[in-house]
Amino acid sequence: MTPSLLDHTPRIAAVGVDGFVAPARAAGADVRQLDWRPPAAGDTALGAKLARLSAHPAVEAANSRALEAIRAVQPLLTDVRPAAGLIPALAGERLLLHAGPPLPYEEMCGPMRAAVTGAVLLEGWAADAGAAVRLARSGGIRFAPCHHHDAVGPMAGIISPSMPLLVVEDAATGRRAYSNLNEGKGRCLRYGALGPDVSARLRWMGERLGPGLGAALRAREEPLNLRALTAQALLMGDECHSRNTAASALFARELAPDLARQAALGGIEALDFLRDNDYWFLNLSMAASKLAMAAAEGIAHSTVVTAFARNGVRVGIRTAGTGARWYTAPAAMVEGLYFAGYRPEDANPDIGDSAITETHGLGGFALAAAPAITGFVGGTPALARRVSREMASLAVGRHNDYRLPGIDFAGSPLGIDVRAVVDTGREPVITTGIAHREPGIGQIGAGLTTAPLDCFVQALADFPEPE
Numbered sequence: 001m002t003p004s005l006l007d008h009t010p011r012i013a014a015v016g017v018d019g020f021v022a023p024a025r026a027a028g029a030d031v032r033q034l035d036w037r038p039p040a041a042g043d044t045a046l047g048a049k050l051a052r053l054s055a056h057p058a059v060e061a062a063n064s065r066a067l068e069a070i071r072a073v074q075p076l077l078t079d080v081r082p083a084a085g086l087i088p089a090l091a092g093e094r095l096l097l098h099a100g101p102p103l104p105y106e107e108m109c110g111p112m113r114a115a116v117t118g119a120v121l122l123e124g125w126a127a128d129a130g131a132a133v134r135l136a137r138s139g140g141i142r143f144a145p146c147h148h149h150d151a152v153g154p155m156a157g158i159i160s161p162s163m164p165l166l167v168v169e170d171a172a173t174g175r176r177a178y179s180n181l182n183e184g185k186g187r188c189l190r191y192g193a194l195g196p197d198v199s200a201r202l203r204w205m206g207e208r209l210g211p212g213l214g215a216a217l218r219a220r221e222e223p224l225n226l227r228a229l230t231a232q233a234l235l236m237g238d239e240c241h242s243r244n245t246a247a248s249a250l251f252a253r254e255l256a257p258d259l260a261r262q263a264a265l266g267g268i269e270a271l272d273f274l275r276d277n278d279y280w281f282l283n284l285s286m287a288a289s290k291l292a293m294a295a296a297e298g299i300a301h302s303t304v305v306t307a308f309a310r311n312g313v314r315v316g317i318r319t320a321g322t323g324a325r326w327y328t329a330p331a332a333m334v335e336g337l338y339f340a341g342y343r344p345e346d347a348n349p350d351i352g353d354s355a356i357t358e359t360h361g362l363g364g365f366a367l368a369a370a371p372a373i374t375g376f377v378g379g380t381p382a383l384a385r386r387v388s389r390e391m392a393s394l395a396v397g398r399h400n401d402y403r404l405p406g407i408d409f410a411g412s413p414l415g416i417d418v419r420a421v422v423d424t425g426r427e428p429v430i431t432t433g434i435a436h437r438e439p440g441i442g443q444i445g446a447g448l449t450t451a452p453l454d455c456f457v458q459a460l461a462d463f464p465e466p467e
Contacts, residue, residue: 039422062320081167095141099311364391
């Protein structure tokens with residue numbers, strides 16, 4: 001007698017068919033769901049282009065050059081100086097730099113508009129918040145992305161002329177990248193918080209913290225090696241985006257003697273501030289990552305992502321082979337844990353330049369190094385290990401020095417490959433904070449999000465095919 005096909009519990013493999021899974025399980029079937037999507041989001045023309053570019057000798061060679069250029073960068077913290085003396089455009093007409101791809105003031109999200117107001121007041125361009133808003137609305141201020149001026153800023157990312165900037169320099173080429181100073185936790189301008197406390201801290205940072213740090217760094221026999229600090233911090237539980245506890249402590253220990261010698265310029269105050277600021281190293285990590293990824297800019301035929309930024313409205317990427325053009329898509333919401341009294345409905349979409357760290361093998365790509373962060377952003381250590389392994393499938397290689405203890409000390413995945421993202425449909429993971437959507441409130445949580453697939457689809461569609 002021929003056995004019945006269903007004389008036992010069916011075992012079914014579902015490949016990218018989500019709607020089939022629940023009914024089959026409800027009927028008692030053993031269903032194993034595979035995470036699969038059609039390449040190129042089902043676009044046959046783009047899929048054909050992807051097939052032509054996959055393993056293309058010119059693209060492979062270009063990506064190898066990009067990877068080696070990124071690996072070769074040795075980021076050194078050399079100085080802290082006012083922004084207007086470092087970025088020429090800030091020394092002229094009224095200009096503010098912001099996070100993410102370009103957008104006009106009218107389209108800015110609540111936290112970024114509030115941060116603009118705070119910066120206008122800091123510069124003395126308006127007498128009060130109302131006047132600051134009117135000035136911004138009237139066109140009396142120009143706006144540009146930080147990325148357009150070799151800079152990066154977390155969350156709203158506002159950089160104004162008087163703000164002190166970290167100067168990070170490549171030991172080999174002398175090329176520089178910049179970031180503002182981290183304000184710490186709580187009510188901060190970068191999250192759109194406003195008030196006398198926020199303004200007073202920003203003034204102190206410009207008048208005391210910046211000069212003290214700059215003097216201490218200039219007096220050192222050698223600049224501060226950020227690559228070495230980052231590598232050590234990854235072995236101590238940081239991923240150098242949302243968790244910087246070890247890196248910040250290592251920085252403070254390294255610079256403490258130099259700051260102590262600059263008491264007259266605020267060195268002791270700086271030490272007190274660093275002691276209480278576990279977020280301090282984030283901005284250094286961002287500037288070092290910006291510097292490293294800039295080394296790959298302009299490499300023809302390379303599909304490596306060189307910039308990755310969010311402005312709270314849209315997410316944008318740039319690639320080595322397509323130059324300065326941004327490919328943008330709507331910013332996603334962040335899934336994570338909220339501070340008491342706040343809900344997902346209160347949150348602003350993803351915001352900040354800090355995702356530059358993910359392009360450099362940190363943040364979500366190094367999540368396996370930071371099991372403790374799961375208590376802050378949600379998830380489990382097992383999830384952290386899985387994410388880092390999955391991100392390796394999107395990268396052109398691994399970092400030589402940045403090792404992840406959670407996955408057998410493998411190098412962190414380095415260099416997001418547009419081809420791999422479009423081929424797998426797997427979106428790069430970002431670890432990040434959550435800002436309140438309304439102006440003037442600030443941070444309300446932290447979590448994980450992803451870069452929209454559509455950014456990468458656009459970049460691949462626009463990518464010039466080698467002859």
